[in-house]
Amino acid sequence: MAKAVLVAHVHPTGPEHEAEFNRWYDEVHIPQVIERIPGIVGGRRYKYAEAQLTPQEVAPPHRYLTLYEVDTDDLEATVGLLGAGLTDGTLDLTEALNVAEAPPVLHFYNPVA
Secondary structure, eight states, X not given: OEEEEEEEEEOBSOGXXXXXXXXXXXXXXXXXXXXXXXXXXXXXXXXXXXXXXXXGGGOOSOOEEEEEEEEXXXXXXXXXXXXXXXXXXXXXXXXXXXXXXXXXEEEEEOOOO
16 A cells, blocks of 8 residues: 555634634544545644744744545545545535635645655
8 A cells, every 4th residue: 555645734714713623623524534535544633833943924824734644555536535525525514614715725745765
């Protein structure tokens, strides 16, 4: 099986929705992605740290990062299933996820050699 990672940059709709965003991501989204998208076998979340080498005013618009572990021989199929799952009801979404001002940014990476 080929190993890859999915990097997801996401952000809540606002500070007032951050608790719901975190609850949904930890209790609903990651478990559903692992259970319902073949090839995605794990996920771990991170939040942007206050300590940075760059000034705060150049902070990215997405303050949350999820690294998903992907284990598949057909990455293209996994990408397609995730894309479909985000729009066809396979994965439950929440209004606490910012899809307007800072829409999620998703990238798959293969290992180097």
